Amino acid sequence: MGWHDDKLGEIWALPGESLKLALPRMDRAGLQVLLVGDAERHLFGIITDGDIRRALLRGESLDVPVEQVMQAQPKVLSAGVSLDVARRLMLNHNIRHIPLVNNEHQVVDLLLWIDLFGSKVEARPEPVVIMAGGKGTRLDPFTKILPKPMIPLGDKPIVEVLMDRFYDHGFSQFILSVGYKAEVVKLYFNDSNGRPYKVSFVQEDEPLGTAGALGLLRQQLQRTFLVTNCDVIIEMNYGELLRYHHEKGNALTIVGALRDFTIPYGVLRTEAGEFHQIEEKPSFHFLVNIGLYVLEPEVLEGLENGSFIHMTDLIMAAKDKGLRVGVYPHHGRWFDIGQWDEYRQTLRAFEGLV
Template sequence: MELSDKLEKVQVSPDLPIVQALEKMDRAARQILLVTDEDGRLLGTITDGDVRRALLEGVNLQELVSRIMNPYPKILPAGSSLEAARQLMVDHGIRHVPLVDKLGRVVDLLVWQELFLPRAEAHSERVVIMAGGQGTRLDPFTRVLPKPMIPLRDKPIIEVIMEKFYHQGLSQFILCLGYKAEIIRLYFNGNTRPYHIDFVQEEAPLGTAGALSLLAGHLDGTFLLTNCDIIVEMDYAHLLQYHRERENTITIVGALKEFVVPYGVLRTEDSSFWIEEKPNFHFLVNTGLYVLEPAVLTLVPEGKRIDMPELINAVQDQELRIGVYPHYGRWFDIGQWDEYQQTLKFFETMGFGG
């Protein structure tokens, strides 16, 4: 791909609505957009950090990108050395450096990962996967197979989830089993995969958080917790960094979700009246992916059913820090039929399998 094509994928005009800019940022997968005028002159940048701040502040996504852009980004003149770019990134804690010519036009974009991290960095954090539910929303499929074993193309969902973690350097997994556990154990029996798998077993259904009581004493560091029916396309290293920098006890990954009202909505204000045709709304919704500290485990009652909202409330009662990591990229909830079918179609179109 030519440089001009790469730059075009990350360039937006200042009068583009934020919601459309987010779609372009997601497609480009560079975690940055360059806001330029019609002549290609750099007006500002929008990074994924700018997006997260805007989502947490409740900025209207129909506003223009100029509302959230950084008008004074760190830049270098065209022709600067890679070493100069590396030093600028290290000095200012940034991950992108646009190169501009004498007229201020963007001629290149240097990215941290390409300069420093050619391969995924290994992480010691363990990934706990809640795989014990009955999957009633996928009935009757789950009368035969446990939800984690439902196929996504040529692999079970749970294996696709683990491979996506593994490709980002996370290789230690704990599967919390319950319903039809023997099928999952049999599938992974004699595991020759490049990652390690441990199992814990619920004797009775313990909800979306209760199985954590089985891990007390086995986890002594930060860990990730995920449901077995969700796939979040994101940078897990940055999620962990975000969690630590804010000294959170729990970080909840919230995905940006659009909801469209399929009707004309009647609006009234004082004596005025109008109809808003099929309006859409954006919310941050819980994905079922979390980062937790081991202190949380002491708050999970042994042998009792408890769901994550209850555990989060217990953490709040202890006045421990809880944060939200806003995610605006792809998120697949495979726990119900319509979402499962849409995910299958997407994976077939994009050629994904793990």
């Protein structure tokens, strides 16, 4: 029986290949793993999401060869092994991927956790606060008619697509912070339409900034919770994000996504005013704030009802109080639908997916 042998070519990387070149293939394959080895598929190492996250937190460049990031000598099993043996190996060593090799130690297939333990999603108790009250001026003139969260993506509004994706990961409690054209959003969601999750609202009578609505929710948010902008859809493992948040003892975790920026010019390098070299269209990589956070209730202490505050100021206030603020690097796909170019690209990406 073949498991994922048809995708081995997509997730295979040669040792000297740069992480920058290999990562897009890893994302497209959707298996959260890269296998590193020679052209004959002899295995040298494995790279998982966690390895990449640790490399980014260390400040590694994406230009490093994959062999500097990989786990050498990963756990493997022989092709045709009993699935009970594979299950025990995964459980005993807390691993999610097992390459299957032949007698010459060449990879012939790959086993994933989901193959052996199924795709049942754990129900998550954490509420998700969705900031949906802004005017969405970057999407004018669309938002003169519809509030930003109600802009369609496929046959559903953006915010419903967002909630459906969270629900697929076990979340079922959503709080929408509404303001601009709030009656349109409330009318749509007050018709439950058989949705399997609960939607409630907090009303901003006047703009309170990107985090001010949280001051109105202090009594409701008595446990770990998530905050997200309504115009960002992220393909990620939210359970892993929460595990990381608690493991690090963070009071606030910011999700930072990897973004590649290319300068469309030749950049002049000079030394002491004299020409040194031209670097043609250089690329730079940054972890950018995409508007998804995990918070503990203590972050909201001192936040007054109706007070105006942006999320950036709330983050700095938490840090100034001595609370632990961390960053969770995300390198997978994400969609920022808050401006026209991104919205059009997202529509193309979601054709047939929504």
